[in-house]
Amino acid sequence: MKDLLHPVSLSVAVLGFLCMLRDVPARRRDPATLALTAVFALSGLSFLFSITPMWAYLDSVLGTVNIAVPLAQGCVIALIACQQVVLTYWGSPPEHARRRARAWLGAGLGVIAGLLVLFALLTPSAPRPLDFTLYYAHDNVYAAYLTLYITAYTLGELFLARACWRLGRRNGHGPVRVGLRIVAIGATITLGYSAVRIGNVIAGFFHASLAAWEDFAWICGDIGAILTLTGWLVPTISDQAQSAWYWINQHLSHHRLRHLWLAFHSVAPEIELPVDQLDHAQRRRSRSIGFKLYRRATEIRDGRFVIRQYLDADVRRRSQAHHKARGLKGEDLDAAVTADQIIAGIAARARGDRPAPDRLTDFADADRDISKPMDDIDALLAVARRLSREPARAPHRERASA
Structure with missing residues (x-):
């Protein structure tokens, strides 16, 4: 299921990143635009690292088994922090936004550092691109690793859903309001992935397994991510469509x-x-x-x-x-x-x-x-x-x- 859904999610992330690149030169001093561009780039990398062929390639090149796990999940934590930076600049005065954005980025870096330390304490023996969580569910170190990751992930998605819904209600610009609501729905759906991963941690203490729920976890995670990326893309596509029509209209007017x-x-x-x-x-x-x-x-x-x-x-x-x-x-x-x-x-x-x-x-x-x-x-x-x-x-x- 993962290798079926991740390429689709990767395609959406790449499309969004390319759309954002068009606006970056003109808005290179806008922190929200830069952070949103980073969201698409980091999302694409997280999906790319998790696809089985790339997983195997990273193992062979970097010489560390299952190194794709902290790389992909580190990108996820970073993009969650960047999403909060976007919302902070969209919904707060610049002086407050800068301070809160630094706090979010600092928290994200702290979680990533913790994940790297805990992963270094694991003793992976073989590549597990399809069942890594199930294989290590009974390992206490991995339980700590997964608890840190899923806690940060779940809190980030909850904050994202709540903030997007509230900001969407206050924003009168149609595409932005619609986009924020799609992001909120996508973030809510990803909580299904969080629920399964929390269940993996709990099941590990009882020597049980949630293998039957793995497909559900990936479906929630990928569909939620696709909706989230699509929501972020709606205002950008709307603005670029208006710019394209304005450009076409100028050509037509010049000719007429x-x-x-x-x-x-x-x-x-x-x-x-x-x-x-x-x-x-x-x-x-x-x-x-x-x-x-x-x-x-x-x-x-x-x-x-x-x-x-x-x-x-x-x-x-x-x-x-x-x-x-x-x-x-x-x-x-x-x-x-x-x-x-x-x-x-x-x-x-x-x-x-x-x-x-x-x-x-x-x-x-x-x-x-x-x-x-x-x-x-x-x-x-x-x-x-x-x-x-x-x-x-x-x-x-x-x-x-x-």
Whole structure:
């Protein structure tokens, strides 16, 4: 059962670790992110060390029989401490979190040191990758070893389940709340593993065996661990999905603004911002889609400024009447009228036909709220969509009125 479940758990841990690595460079000063990354790494190592082929490999390389036991369980104790560090930083002020995090890490190191000392006192004679606990259940030293390990493990999982459930109730961010509750459920399920291991210690004193419960112990341990890792991963995947969608949306917006940009660039090529004057670092940043989108929006705004002096109030009035008759209103109406004004303004500039001062007007969408970062892009996209649909209507009307 162990060799069947551990590879699945290992795969989840590796996936989580790879997902966390993406955020580490940007959040390398965030202790919670670093601790959560360590949780996935340590969890993966604990499962890897316990798989029978790796168990045998470690025995041969390190020259100590069953050395995988303290290595794997040491990783488990370390990841339990790291989970508490994550919760501490998520739920406490930084000054208190640092002090409590050091206490958790110190306690984890103390337990690991105790496990290593007790394991050194054992006298293992042969590799026991499948039944190590059952084989040594009657050994007093191993009883002490298992008691220390399972006590730390059980207390850690109890603290984890309780803290995650309470913090999840206080957190209003959906993915974080859902993730914490999944972690709490997973930690609760692992207590089935704890119960069997506690039973192993008690059964040893009565010269009894819980061999029939071994599969149940591994099922609880692995399923609980998988749920716990999945819960920790939910907020990260949610954030990365939002970041990926934002990145895709920036590419789409950059492409959709091309038609509008070309319209201005065809009559005012000077709006194109020079890139060859940037230094090496600035050029590297200029290759990012965020910079390209910002640059395109800025150049379009410059283009609007260039043709603003060619905007005729009569064109705006006729365009408004036309689109109102088609049922447009609000921001949709302003975007459609602005698209007509742009086409008419570009044509007027090409002819050198500037309207009289009393006929000058502004763009219909000039008063649109663009206080948020993407509001400006959304406003330009609304105009670009209308410009693509009706590229010749406004110039035709202006020629008719000239």
